[in-house]
Amino acid sequence: MAIGLSYGAIAVTSGFPLWVPAAQSVLVLAGASEFLFIGIVTAGGSPLAAALAGLLVNARHLPYGLALPPGVTGRGWRRLAGTHVMNDESVVFALAQDDLPRKRAAYWACGFGVLICWPGGAVLGALIGSAVHDTGTFGLDAMFPAVILALIVPDLRDRMTLRAALAGAAVALIATPFVPAGLPVLLALAAVLLLARAPAATAGAADAAREAGQHPAAASSPAAGSRPVQSGRAP
Amino acid sequence: MKDSTLVIAGMATLAAGTYAFRLSGQVLRARVSFPPRAARLLEGAAVILLAALVATTALTQGHGFSGFARPAGVLAGGVLAWRKAPFLVVVITAAAVTAVARLLGVP
Numbered sequence: 001m002a003i004g005l006s007y008g009a010i011a012v013t014s015g016f017p018l019w020v021p022a023a024q025s026v027l028v029l030a031g032a033s034e035f036l037f038i039g040i041v042t043a044g045g046s047p048l049a050a051a052l053a054g055l056l057v058n059a060r061h062l063p064y065g066l067a068l069p070p071g072v073t074g075r076g077w078r079r080l081a082g083t084h085v086m087n088d089e090s091v092v093f094a095l096a097q098d099d100l101p102r103k104r105a106a107y108w109a110c111g112f113g114v115l116i117c118w119p120g121g122a123v124l125g126a127l128i129g130s131a132v133h134d135t136g137t138f139g140l141d142a143m144f145p146a147v148i149l150a151l152i153v154p155d156l157r158d159r160m161t162l163r164a165a166l167a168g169a170a171v172a173l174i175a176t177p178f179v180p181a182g183l184p185v186l187l188a189l190a191a192v193l194l195l196a197r198a199p200a201a202t203a204g205a206a207d208a209a210r211e212a213g214q215h216p217a218a219a220s221s222p223a224a225g226s227r228p229v230q231s232g233r234a235p
Numbered sequence: 236m237k238d239s240t241l242v243i244a245g246m247a248t249l250a251a252g253t254y255a256f257r258l259s260g261q262v263l264r265a266r267v268s269f270p271p272r273a274a275r276l277l278e279g280a281a282v283i284l285l286a287a288l289v290a291t292t293a294l295t296q297g298h299g300f301s302g303f304a305r306p307a308g309v310l311a312g313g314v315l316a317w318r319k320a321p322f323l324v325v326v327i328t329a330a331a332v333t334a335v336a337r338l339l340g341v342p
Binding site for chain 1: 282
């Protein structure tokens with residue numbers, strides 16, 4: 001809810017009309033990707049490039065779907081509706097329950113809770129944001145990076161991820177003066193190579209690591225992440 | 236705002252693609268197993284994108300430097316987030332530090 005508030009406020013103070021955060025919060029229903037979209041478009045990047053970056057962030061929903069036991073979302077139209085409310089929270093809570101009825105109850109309650117809170121917060125935030133005109137004086141431009149930073153801090157506690165994130169950030173900063181707006185963030189993806197040689201090095205990754213003059217065995221163990229991809233690997 | 240048709244197209248792409256991701260995992264479940272390594276890479280890629288967004292929005296404006304006030308606020312927020320402060324505290328502190336810095340004449 002609080003994140004929704006800041007999302008709505010940030011979107012309108014960045015120059016978007018109210019319907020943009022409102023529609024996105026309902027139709028996309030995945031916070032980080034919406035922030036990324038707004039951020040790239042505000043910086044002057046192409047909305048389509050912003051959508052692709054957002055999709056990359058949302059690709060985690062594919063393994064979420066694989067991890068969910070069948071029957072949690074149901075069948076037919078239930079499944080179509082239940083699919084839309086799949087998010088970090090609903091999947092975590094569903095996987096944490098022991099039997100199917102409880103999994104289903106947790107999933108739907110949490111999914112619908114987010115479906116109400118996120119757009120509700122976004123619209124409220126947008127209304128509040130519309131009332132503010134001089135965003136610089138109140139430091140509101142610092143809110144956007146701070147929100148995203150707060151969202152990724154749990155992931156950054158893993159050292160491998162932290163290193164890759166810092167490398168990506170450096171690439172983006174170095175690229176900013178030279179390439180069109182919106183592109184630096186995408187170039188940062190090159191840093192994913194740092195993760196490719198991380199745990200359980202496959203033949204390909206080992207080769208890549210050897211080329212880079214690094215030892216693949218130096219990789220850290222996977223973080224005990226809070227994400228369901230790691231904690232509830234069912235299949 | 237920029238060209239709103241393009242923005243709508245971007246939003247529609249993001250919404251439709253996200254739904255497709257949500258659905259395809261469930262549909263594929265019976266047929267494939269997704270390697271945990273790939274899941275980890277995807278997650279890492281998302282964090283990298285967002286970290287780059289933090290860096291560029293905190294430190295740059297257009298193609299140049301944003302000034303010191305904004306990154307100072309973001310840094311303050313980041314330290315609080317690392318220390319597990321509540322989300323609202325993080326965000327309000329970031330804005331407040333930046334606002335006070337500007338009040339004191341920091342660019």
